[in-house]
Amino acid sequence: MVAKGNIDYINFPPEAVSDNVSGSIRWGNVGDASANLKIDLDGKQIRKRLFNPGQFEIHSFAITMSDKETFTFVVQQDDGTDTWMENDRRTITIRLPPTIIPRSNCSINYSEVPSETEFAKQVVDLAEINIPKIKSIHNGRNRDEKINIIIKPILLDSNGNDCPAATSGKSVLLNMHWFKQIADLYKDMNADNGSIIHEIDHAILDAPYDAFKANPWLVEGLADFVRYKLNYPREAKEKGDFKPGRAIPNYIKGGAFKSYQTSAHFLIYLEKERPTAIKELYQALIDNANIDHVFINQFKKSKEEYVKSYEEKYDPKSYDNNSNRTRFNFLNWILSIFRKSSPPR
Numbered sequence: 001m002v003a004k005g006n007i008d009y010i011n012f013p014p015e016a017v018s019d020n021v022s023g024s025i026r027w028g029n030v031g032d033a034s035a036n037l038k039i040d041l042d043g044k045q046i047r048k049r050l051f052n053p054g055q056f057e058i059h060s061f062a063i064t065m066s067d068k069e070t071f072t073f074v075v076q077q078d079d080g081t082d083t084w085m086e087n088d089r090r091t092i093t094i095r096l097p098p099t100i101i102p103r104s105n106c107s108i109n110y111s112e113v114p115s116e117t118e119f120a121k122q123v124v125d126l127a128e129i130n131i132p133k134i135k136s137i138h139n140g141r142n143r144d145e146k147i148n149i150i151i152k153p154i155l156l157d158s159n160g161n162d163c164p165a166a167t168s169g170k171s172v173l174l175n176m177h178w179f180k181q182i183a184d185l186y187k188d189m190n191a192d193n194g195s196i197i198h199e200i201d202h203a204i205l206d207a208p209y210d211a212f213k214a215n216p217w218l219v220e221g222l223a224d225f226v227r228y229k230l231n232y233p234r235e236a237k238e239k240g241d242f243k244p245g246r247a248i249p250n251y252i253k254g255g256a257f258k259s260y261q262t263s264a265h266f267l268i269y270l271e272k273e274r275p276t277a278i279k280e281l282y283q284a285l286i287d288n289a290n291i292d293h294v295f296i297n298q299f300k301k302s303k304e305e306y307v308k309s310y311e312e313k314y315d316p317k318s319y320d321n322n323s324n325r326t327r328f329n330f331l332n333w334i335l336s337i338f339r340k341s342s343p344p345r
């Protein structure tokens with residue numbers, strides 16, 4: 001009885017295009033007994049057994065390249081003991097281009113703007129540090145999946161306007177053209193880090209499409225709520241046509257379901273009324289639950305009733321009978337007139 005295998009081919013790209021590399025190994029049993037294949041994935045060992053002489057099998061693998069630029073794996077026949085057979089041993093090295101930086105929670109790919117190394121490093125470090133902080137608020141869907149950040153030279157929305165960033169699933173796209181204008185206007189490359197935090201929150205949540213379609217105000221409000229909690233505000237500034245708005249939660253009458261900063265402002269109020277509300281709302285989005293029902297059944301009041309008490313608190317016109325409170329809230333009202341919501345993104 002001779003156990004003998006034959007590595008037919010190994011199909012992995014020598015240069016990765018992302019930090020997640022997939023490929024396959026085809027090998028066959030050419031002996032007259034079952035044969036073993038042993039694969040060493042950078043120290044992690046996998047054994048495969050092929051029973052049928054004369055048969056070939058394909059094994060597919062996905063390799064996650066973390067914190068280094070090259071990855072080595074060894075494919076070898078195995079005699080069934082801990083000693084590897086020396087024949088037919090192959091070593092493959094996969095190189096990750098320097099324009100892809102892997103970290104443990106995320107990776108960044110700036111292959112389309114290869115000169116932006118400084119910005120890419122700044123963004124990947126910002127994301128790496130903040131992902132665990134956001135996950136202390138909520139874990140989102142597919143919590144262990146890494147987040148991919150891709151820098152595009154320019155990103156336009158469906159109306160052809162400059163769009164700072166966009167997220168789909170666990171991938172975040174950033175618009176280099178936008179961030180260059182930000183750096184120029186604010187004299188600070190980090191001035192719009194909050195937009196990146198906002199997108200990272202979308203990627204962590206990874207809401208089912210139907211849940212997002214039904215509740216855009218909530219998805220966008222929560223992302224700006226997280227941006228506020230992690231303290232990444234941005235003041236409004238303008239230069240010509242470039243006018244990034246004020247990105248700080250603010251009260252606007254009728255604004256609770258208008259997305260972004262005004263919804264974030266309502267969510268800050270809601271959290272004070274019901275401290276578990278934020279976690280519950282994230283979970284409801286993951287479950288694609290009916291948000292109206294969540295308010296009525298879990299929170300014991302409709303979302304409209306919450307908004308009514310919220311607006312009574314922030315709107316001075318509701319306090320006409322109480323002069324002290326009117327004066328106090330009148331100041332808030334005046335301030336609210338000068339506050340602008342941030343542009344949609």
Ligand SMILES: [Zn+2]
Pocket residue numbers: 198199202219220223345
């Ligand atoms: Zn958003």
